[in-house]
Amino acid sequence: MEATAHRWPEEGLTRVPYWVYSDRALYEEEQARIFRGPTWNFLCLEAELPGPNSYRRSNLGAMPVVVTRDQDGTLHAFENRCAHRGSLLVLNESGEARDIICVYHNWSYDLTGNLTGVAFRKGLGGKGGMPAQCRPEDHGPRKLRLETLSGLVFGTLSGDAPPLEQYLGPEIVARIRRVLRAPVKLLGGYSQTLPSNWKLYMENVKDTYHASLLHTFFTTFRLNRLSQKGGIVVSDCGGHHVSYSLAADTGGKEYEQAGMRAAQEGFGLEAPQLLEAVDEFGDGIGLQILSVFPTFVLQQTRNSLAVRRLVPQGLDQTELVWTCFGFTTDDDDMTERRLRQANLIGPAGYISMEDGAAPGFVQRAVTTAPDLLSVVEMGGASVASDDNRVTEAAVRGFWKAYRGYVGL
Amino acid sequence: MNIELQLKVQDLNARYVQAIDDNKLEAWPDFFTEDGRYRVTTAENFERGLPLGLIYATSRAMLRDRVRSLRDANVYEAQRYRHIIASPLVTPDEGRGARAQTGFLVARVMHTGETTLFASGRYEDHVVFDDGAARFAEKLVILDSRLIDTLLAIPL
Numbered sequence: 001m002e003a004t005a006h007r008w009p010e011e012g013l014t015r016v017p018y019w020v021y022s023d024r025a026l027y028e029e030e031q032a033r034i035f036r037g038p039t040w041n042f043l044c045l046e047a048e049l050p051g052p053n054s055y056r057r058s059n060l061g062a063m064p065v066v067v068t069r070d071q072d073g074t075l076h077a078f079e080n081r082c083a084h085r086g087s088l089l090v091l092n093e094s095g096e097a098r099d100i101i102c103v104y105h106n107w108s109y110d111l112t113g114n115l116t117g118v119a120f121r122k123g124l125g126g127k128g129g130m131p132a133q134c135r136p137e138d139h140g141p142r143k144l145r146l147e148t149l150s151g152l153v154f155g156t157l158s159g160d161a162p163p164l165e166q167y168l169g170p171e172i173v174a175r176i177r178r179v180l181r182a183p184v185k186l187l188g189g190y191s192q193t194l195p196s197n198w199k200l201y202m203e204n205v206k207d208t209y210h211a212s213l214l215h216t217f218f219t220t221f222r223l224n225r226l227s228q229k230g231g232i233v234v235s236d237c238g239g240h241h242v243s244y245s246l247a248a249d250t251g252g253k254e255y256e257q258a259g260m261r262a263a264q265e266g267f268g269l270e271a272p273q274l275l276e277a278v279d280e281f282g283d284g285i286g287l288q289i290l291s292v293f294p295t296f297v298l299q300q301t302r303n304s305l306a307v308r309r310l311v312p313q314g315l316d317q318t319e320l321v322w323t324c325f326g327f328t329t330d331d332d333d334m335t336e337r338r339l340r341q342a343n344l345i346g347p348a349g350y351i352s353m354e355d356g357a358a359p360g361f362v363q364r365a366v367t368t369a370p371d372l373l374s375v376v377e378m379g380g381a382s383v384a385s386d387d388n389r390v391t392e393a394a395v396r397g398f399w400k401a402y403r404g405y406v407g408l
Numbered sequence: 409m410n411i412e413l414q415l416k417v418q419d420l421n422a423r424y425v426q427a428i429d430d431n432k433l434e435a436w437p438d439f440f441t442e443d444g445r446y447r448v449t450t451a452e453n454f455e456r457g458l459p460l461g462l463i464y465a466t467s468r469a470m471l472r473d474r475v476r477s478l479r480d481a482n483v484y485e486a487q488r489y490r491h492i493i494a495s496p497l498v499t500p501d502e503g504r505g506a507r508a509q510t511g512f513l514v515a516r517v518m519h520t521g522e523t524t525l526f527a528s529g530r531y532e533d534h535v536v537f538d539d540g541a542a543r544f545a546e547k548l549v550i551l552d553s554r555l556i557d558t559l560l561a562i563p564l
Contacts, residue, residue, distance in 0.1 A: 188453040188460025191555050216481040271469040319555070324460050339464050343474075348448065348462045348560035354483045356559035 008408045013396040014381050015373045018366035021197040026406070027315050034294050034405045035061025035312075038161040040147070040154040040168075042296035042309045043067050043077060045323060047151060047184040048094070053111070056094040059311045060157060061294075065144065066090045067153060068111040071098070075148065077155045078113030079141035089141065113141050149173065150180035152298075152307065168292060169235045171385075175242045175290055178281060179300050182327035187338060189323040192347045192356050198295060198312040199402070200359035201320060205291050206394035208232055208243045209378050214358060217350040230287070231387040234394050238383050239293025239401030241394035247279065247286030247302070274340055277302035291394075293401050301351070303334065304341035316363050320356075322346055410500060417496050417508045417535055420542040425491035425512075428563060433478065436563060437471035440544045441536060444468055448549040448564060451529070462560055463549075474563065484561040486519035489526070491564075496533075505536035505545065514564060516557070527564055528552045 006023065009015040020026065035041060043058040049069040057080065058065045064080035066089060082089050082102040089102050089109065099116065100109040108117035115137045123129025130136075144155035147164035154164055165173050194201055204210070230245030269275070277286065280303060288300040295310035305326065311319040324345075326338050344350045366372075376399075379391025383400055386393060402408075420439070427435040440446060447461040465471050478484075494511035501507050509532055516526035529551040536545045549564045 186458060188449065188456075188458035189554065190450055190453070190460075190462060192559070193555050193557050195558060214483060216483070217477055269473050271467055271473050274470065274473070335459070339459055339461060340466075342460060343464055343470075346462050347556040347558075350477055350482070353559040353561060356556075357484060360558060 006408075008403060009373055012381070013383065013399050014375065014377045016376055016399060017371070017373050019370035021200060021363060022315055022367050022370055024315060027197075027312070029406050031061050031063070031312075033407070034402070036063065036157045037405060038156065038158040039294055039405070040156050040161060040164050040292070041294065042292065042307065043144075043146075043153045043155045045151055045184055045186070045307065045325070046075070046148060046153055047186055047325070048323070049075065049153075051096070053098050054094070054096050055090060055100070055111070057090055057092075058155075059309075060144065060155060062312050064088060065155065066100070066113075067146075067155070070111040075146050075153060076112045077144040077146055077153075079143075081141045082107055083115050083136045083140040084118075107136075109141075113143050115140050150177050151184050152176065152180070152296075154296075168240060169237070171233050172235055172240045172242065172290065172292065175233070175244075175288060176298060178283075179288065179290075179298060179305060181281065182329045184325045185328045185330065187324040187326055187335070187342075189321070190346060191322065192320040193313075194318045194320055194356060194359055195316060196318060196359035196363040197315055198310045198318040199398075200362050201310060201318060201355070202291065202295060202398060203395050204355050204359055205289060205297050206241050206243075206398055207392060208389035208394065209392055210358075211389075214354050215351045217344075229387075230285075230389055231385065232389050232391060232394055233385045234383055234397040237293070237401050237404075238397030238399075240291060241397060242288060242290045243389060243394065244285050244288040245389070246284050247277070274343060275302070276337065277341065278334075278337070280334075293398065299345065301344055302341055303337050304345055305338065306345060316367070318359075410498075413500060413506055414496070414498050416537075416542050417498050417506060417533075420535060420544075421493055421496060421508075421510055421531075424544075425493055429489050429491055431488065433475045433562070436475060437468045438543075440468050440471060440547070441538065442468050444471075444544050445546040446471060446544070446549075446563070447547075448551065448560070450551045450554045452554050454548075454550050462551075462556070463563065478561060482561060484559060487562065488517050489562055489564075490515045490517065493531075496531075501534065505534060508533045508535055512564075524557060526557060529564075 006019050041060050044056050044067055048056050052071045052073055055066055055068045058067050065077055066080045067077045069075055080089050084107050087102055087104040089100050106119040110116050121130050146155050233242040286302050290298040297308040299306045306322055306324045309321050326335055345352045347356055376392045376395055379393050382393050383397040424439050446465040448463040449461050453460055492513045496508040496510040499507045511530045514527040515523055517523045532548040533544055534546040535542055
């Protein structure tokens with residue numbers, strides 16, 4: 001079945017046609033083939049379901065989902081949709097409950113998503129009720145398979161998705177485990193409404209080329225100059241990536257000599273304790289941005305740690321959900337350090353505020369150019385891992401995986 | 409009610425939002441004491457006792473750094489705010505100053521003219537009087553919603 005009447009440009013991964021961001025039929029295909037397909041989607045942190053009989057809402061793409069922890073501590077997830085007339089089952093963001101009651105007609109479910117009760121099933125006073133052979137259980141909310149890794153909860157609707165660790169590959173698994181080194185302690189969260197298609201944000205995350213050019217703060221304070229040692233890992237399937245750099249500054253002068261806007265000598269912080277950091281992972285890597293196809297990000301920016309997920313809300317709107325965390329082993333100084341460094345990230349982030357707007361800049365300019373193309377040739381045509389980050393390999397990798405799932 | 413205190417807090421609030429709305433950001437840090445604290449968070453975080461801030465400053469110097477970054481480093485489309493603030497609920501603080509809670513709405517007006525209700529919330533302030541001048545020893549901005557439209561550049 002064709003996703004769309006369009007065809008991918010013959011150049012392949014070095015071109016991205018702009019109709020991908022504005023084609024309504026393609027958006028629906030993405031929901032079916034990617035989000036409800038054989039992919040693993042980040043739903044929440046285990047720490048966000050703190051005790052037995054708790055629940056939290058999440059999403060599989062645009063599909064509303066409920067994640068629960070039952071009285072034995074086991075996690076479940078199912079579609080947030082009643083078997084009866086299709087109402088949302090859970091209206092609150094999170095809470096505690098032993099069962100779930102639909103407000104519309106009081107049909108009840110256990111925390112695995114099984115229908116356990118139908119109000120007035122046998123009628124009232126011998127009249128009405130549901131015919132004995134009727135089985136609304138057969139139309140119940142779809143159940144997700146769940147797997148957890150280092151306290152991250154992933155779900156899939158598809159029986160064809162390989163086991164999570166196989167889906168991720170050993171390099172991604174190792175770098176998830178690297179960051180999630182201890183039990184998580186939540187620090188808080190917030191969301192950004194991005195005025196763009198979800199794919200534009202994922203491209204931004206995987207784009208190591210823009211980091212020091214768009215984010216001047218980053219470069220000026222030598223947090224992530226491209227001349228610093230680091231690299232990029234792209235998974236075999238293309239869809240996942242890790243970008244990392246060492247904390248030490250190599251002191252290169254390439255930017256000053258090139259006279260780029262990004263370099264502003266003498267721009268020092270009056271309060272440099274903002275950037276005071278410790279090597280909590282013990283390997284000298286000060287920055288690690290990791291993404292999992294389709295819409296998960298794990299961020300380590302010095303000691304500021306966060307997970308991010310996307311909720312597509314139409315062709316040109318996406319919710320970016322942030323959850324920042326530390327570990328239960330953190331002392332007060334470490335917690336304070338993480339809170340200070342959180343000034344770097346999020347919607348007001350010194351180095352990430354631009355990422356809220358840049359996807360929208362593209363969306364606004366390309367919606368009237370659906371048959372034209374963007375050029376993605378930094379680093380050639382490669383989708384391979386590299387020890388240099390002046391490359392768009394992870395962006396090409398994203399499209400390689402994407403085209404596979406939607407059949408383009 | 410201490411009318412003089414009420415008016416002093418209202419005057420401080422009015423001058424604070426005027427500085428921001430009139431794009432006099434360089435004056436913004438001076439509304440705080442030298443080690444004044446300024447934090448922006450969400451009601452959800454606040455009610456759960458979660459300490460994360462969208463902005464988390466613990467000194468006037470950090471606020472000056474933020475202003476410089478907004479002027480010289482960060483990239484964002486030209487925009488302005490219009491604060492509308494409620495009358496503050498003022499409680500004298502034994503020792504010095506007062507606590508004040510003030511509701512606010514902020515419209516954001518982009519250079520295109522597009523105007524949205526960008527933020528609603530309340531200020532939880534600790535106001536102190538240094539040499540008679542009212543300043544914030546602490547300002548906690550609690551946003552009613554966890555959703556931020558695109559980005560938060562200009563402080564609230």
